[in-house]
Amino acid sequence: xxxxxxxxxxxxxxxxxxxxxxxxxxxxxxxxxxxxxxxxxxxxxxxxxxxxxxxxxxxxxxxxxxxxxxxxxxxxxxxxxxxxxxxxxxxxxxxxxxxxxxxxxxxxxxxxxxxxxxxxxxxxxxxxxxxxxxxxxxxxxxxxxxxxxxxxxxxxxxxxxxxxxxxxxxxxx
Ligand code: FES
Numbered sequence: 001x002x003x004x005x006x007x008x009x010x011x012x013x014x015x016x017x018x019x020x021x022x023x024x025x026x027x028x029x030x031x032x033x034x035x036x037x038x039x040x041x042x043x044x045x046x047x048x049x050x051x052x053x054x055x056x057x058x059x060x061x062x063x064x065x066x067x068x069x070x071x072x073x074x075x076x077x078x079x080x081x082x083x084x085x086x087x088x089x090x091x092x093x094x095x096x097x098x099x100x101x102x103x104x105x106x107x108x109x110x111x112x113x114x115x116x117x118x119x120x121x122x123x124x125x126x127x128x129x130x131x132x133x134x135x136x137x138x139x140x141x142x143x144x145x146x147x148x149x150x151x152x153x154x155x156x157x158x159x160x161x162x163x164x165x166x167x168x169x170x171x172x173x
Contacts, residue, residue: 025053026064033068040069043079047086056087084138092127092134094172096152101140103147108162112148113137115162119169133169 032049036042046069050061057080066073080086084097098104098113113124116135120128127134143149146158150165152172160168 028053029061029064030068033065038069040071043069043071043076044083047076047080051086056090058088062088084136087134087136090127090131093132094153095134095136096150096169097136097138097141098124099139099141099143099147099149099151100137101144101147103140103144104149107147109148112150112160112162112165115165116169119166132173 029046029050032046036046043065046065047057050065051057054061062076062080063073065071066076080088096116098109098116100109100113117123120133120135122128122133122135124135124137138151141149141151141156143156143158146156148158148160150157150160150168152169157168
């Protein structure tokens, strides 16, 4: 009986801790929102910060931002959908971004992308079932001189040949 009681207390303590940390994350988001005087013009910066804090743009977070900035939720979703770097689903531990801008496209970006999709058994926009990798595409990451380009987390890899990509990805565990 005592053990059962301890279990309940420990579960309710961990629930309280999670609620407290959730609360403090929202407070941090508020600091950013206040910093920009709740200006709708700062929507992109605020979404960036929210994604940094929460890992992705959950529905409740999007609704919160929409309320605080007095912007319709549909408009916020429109902005999120337009920019490839925003995500409405949880991201994997590592984010692999294949640049499919013109320079990369003509130098084999699509072949590269298909190879990665095959290796990870997911499609662009998805996350592997083990939560390790998320795959997405972007339009020009500003490194056209070394096309085709792959970005893994914050690391930019240029002249990436399909043959090399398998080992490259394996380095990110
Ligand atoms: S098109 Fe890929 S870096 Fe510019």
